[in-house]
Amino acid sequence: MSATPTPNVYFVGAGPGDPELLTLKAQRLIREADLIIYAGSLVPVAMLEEAGPECRIVDSSGLTLDQTHELIRDAARSGHRVVRLHTGDPGLYGAVREQARLLDAEGISHAVVPGVTAAMAAAAAANVSFTIPKICQSLILTRLDGRTRVPELEQLRRLAVHQAALAVYLCGPSHQKLARELLDGGYPPDTTIIAAHRVGWPEEDIQRLTLDKLAKTGAKPLWERQTIFLVLPSQELATSSRLYAPEFEHGFRKNEKNQTLQ
Known part of the structure; x- marks a missing residue:
């Protein structure tokens, strides 16, 4: 060979x-x-x-x-x-x-x-997580319709049924349409939104708002086409991973009860 x-x-x-x-x-x-x-x-x-x-x-x-x-x-x-x-x-x-x-x-x-994609860089810059234990365990990377059409089954209002976290690319000037699609699809008005523009550039702009406020926000000078929007359901809930709980046992650690018995 x-x-x-x-x-x-x-x-x-x-x-x-x-x-x-x-x-x-x-x-x-x-x-x-x-x-x-x-x-x-x-x-x-x-x-x-x-x-x-x-x-x-x-x-x-x-x-x-x-x-x-x-x-x-x-x-x-x-x-x-x-x-x-x-x-x-x-x-x-x-x-x-x-x-x-x-x-x-x-x-x-x-x-x-491979390189770092904007979704991950924006989440890091905003100090947020896409996943929340027992609440949100999926992330969808998608975009709005533009010169390139989005298939009907992938329209935001259709994806909303999953109530997953979203990273929506290439839709800065269409942010109000983005908000309407998400609200019509069933996302709560108080859903956390991160609007991130030019992440990692000197003119980086990271804004945190809610979905209902995004729907009412006028045009932003910095929200160009490359702005990415992170849609983060239940972001404010105080939940913790079970991985480090004392009673959580895995291949490298026994739970507290089993450690006591040995």
Whole structure:
């Protein structure tokens, strides 16, 4: 069996915007790259500070898919290391699939390096948890309708039946529609909402409000399309995990009663 060839092309998750949230692998690949292609409208230039002095850096925000592919293909065929730097995690609301298909058609090996997605970065910045013991144990990552349609079964009013925590991407200017969909779907008006914009950037803006207030909030200058909204049911309830309770027994610890009997 032949060995898997070392990729020349890496789709790298840049995370939400804080260079310190890059993975160690992402940092290494940026240092080793001969060509870095990044979306200047989404990825801050601070992510590129460790690129080598000979590295060619291209902002893809004004390029088409074919133009971007040509740059990657030509560099890879010349034996150069290419980093395609994507905001957040490449597997979520990215455009990796169509780029990868073009590379596969030409026999160019590639790999994906995950990054911190905005939902997790926003929860950390707001000091909240998506899950609450016995109350909320599921998280749904989704978005509102836009230029790309959302399937009917995945409309927010349909997802609301689960009463799960939500992370809703790409809907900053449509926050009132977001609120109406959630209220119509059955989320209580006092449901906690975290509105997070530019998480990890110098202009980071994290706001905490309730669903009914979100429905009445006018346009916010900072709530651009990339704003993410965290929907957190029963966030204010004081509940605790059973994992560390004295009577909770698992493979590494006996409960207090069993310890007394031994």
